Amino acid sequence: MARLMVIAGGSWQCPIVKTAKEMGHYVVCTNLYEDSPAFKFADASVVINVLDKEGNLKVAEEYKPDAVLTEQTDIAVPTVAYVAEQCGLKGIGSDVAGRFTNKFRMREYASSAGIPMPKYRLCxxxxxxxxxxxxxxxCIIKPIDSQSSRGIHIVKTRDEIAEYFDDCVQYSNADRAILIEEFIDGTEFTVDGVKTGSEYVVTAISQKDHYEYNPSVANRLVFTHHNDRYDYDSLRSENTRLIAAMGLPFGLTHTEYKYRDGKFYLIETAARGGGTKISSDITKLVSGIDCNRLYLNMLTGGSEEIIRGSKHDCAVLGFFDFKPGTITDIKGVEEALKQPGVHDIKLEVKVGDTLMQAQDDRSRCGYYILFADSLKELCDRERRLKETVKVITK
Ligand SMILES: Nc1ncnc2c1ncn2[C@@H]1O[C@H](COP(=O)(O)OP(=O)(O)O)[C@@H](O)[C@H]1O
Ligand SMILES: [Mg+2]
Known part of the structure; x- marks a missing residue:
């Protein structure tokens, strides 16, 4: 048993805390809110902002953890690196953490390794x-070190830049500056992976679809090993080169690309797992590798061997899209959960709630995860699930 300090405690951090507990570890979790979802799975919890490096260091000095980690949120990555450095624990180091969370530094590092990317400038x-x-x-303007699409705007004129500059720069922490980039119009992909002391493995690649009424919010990620239209072998090797260039010593990675004219352009890369259970569940379904256990092993001096269990050909992470209105009934979730290939369904709404169209990643009303051994089987299972789960609105 090891003593672990987990920084950040939102819903997506629950899987790593639960896995740590299943492995027999002691967990102290820190997060900004008293009712943080991951707190109820931890042995101890401390209310503190994940951005507060000195405050989190004090917590570490009190609890004396053997390892400190975060799994799902970029803003905690530099804090974890700092606490690890100060306490002499295993970590990726503040310099590497900065490369993965400051989008300007990320671009500078990746371009020096020859990774295709949009033209960009720090302004x-x-x-x-x-x-x-x-x-x-x-072009697109973005804060240099934020997340969840905050402060991001597509701009076509000087007036639009003037209109959005302040909204964008308010989310930049490291400097009063923004990044402006050439807008890449193309299909989006995510690539997840795991780095041990000796190797890097790509564990899952997805192609993203978006809501018709809001092309900046994804409604479906389809995970496959191959893609008839896009060369996944070259994407895997590009991503492997990227992670080597970034100098990540160990841990999970989640990277986004857009494809245009024969090239995968880097959008951003993160030293953490993919959200909405990608790293805890989906990478395991399609690669057979239990990434979260491996990550915890790496932190606690356990085996770093990559063990591959059985895997599926494909999986989908889909976000529901029901008719807007007031919910009068919700049906079929229990029934759908018994259908073959249905791994998980989560509806974040209840009768009486008002449904609106998704405005951003956080306003989506629920998700499902399915797996199958062919794309046809996956689509059939998805159709059946959507016929079964009904949210009636008026
Ligand atoms: N240069 C670009 N060209 C086209 N789309 C982009 C570009 N940069 C970002 N985007 C889009 O905006 C989203 C958010 O940008 P990103 O850099 O990933 O910031 P965040 O950290 O907020 O997720 C991306 O997922 C992508 O869809
Ligand atoms: Mg992003």
Whole structure:
């Protein structure tokens, strides 16, 4: 048994805390809110902002953990690295943590390794950004170190940059600056992987679909080993080169790409697992590797051997899309959970709630995870699940 300090305690951190407990470890979890979902699975909890490095260090000094970690949130990655450094524990180091969370540094590192990426510039003013835009039709502005699409805007004119600059820069922490990038119009992909001391393995690749009414919110990620239209072998090797260039010593990775004109362009890469149970459940379904256990083993001096169990050909992470209105009835969840290939269903709404169309990743009303051994079987299972789960609105 080891003593673990888990920084961040939202819903998506529950799986890593539960796995740590199943493995027999003691867990102290820190997060900003008293009713943080992961607290109820931990042995102890401390209410503190995950961004507060010194505060989290004090917690570590009190609890004396053998390892400190986070699994699902970028903003905790630099705090974990700092606490580990100060306490002499295994970690990725503050410099590497900065590379993975500061989007400008990420671009500088990855471009030096020859990874295709959009043209970009670090800007401290509207004028600088407008100068960059003058060579291009469409750009995107983003804070240098935020997450969950906060402060991100597509811009086509100087006026639009002026309109959104302040909203964007308010989410930048490291510097009063923003990143402006060429807008890549193309299909999106996610690539998850795990790095041990000796090797890096890509565990899952997905192609993303988006809601028709809101193309910036994903409604479906289809995980397969091969894709008839896109060369996944080259994507795997590009991602492996990227992670080597970033210098990650160990841990989980989640990277986003967009494909245009024969190239996979890097959007961003993170030193953590993919959200909505990608790293805890989906990577295991399609690769046979239990990434979270392996990650905990790496932190606690256990075996780093990559053990591959049985795996499936494909999986889908889908987000429900019901007719907007007030919910009068919810049917079929229990029944659908018994259908073959249904791994998980979660509806985050109840009778009486008002449903709206998804505005961002957080306003989606629920998800499902399915697996199968052919794409046809996956689509059949998905159709059956959608016929079974009904949310009636008026
Ligand atoms: N250069 C770009 N071209 C096209 N789309 C982009 C670009 N950069 C970001 N996006 C889109 O915006 C989303 C959020 O941007 P990202 O850099 O991943 O920030 P965040 O950390 O907030 O997730 C991406 O998932 C992608 O859909
Ligand atoms: Mg992103």
């Amino acid at each position: 401290h003013s509207v004028d600088e950004a407008a100068d960059f835009l003058s060579d291009m039709e469409t």
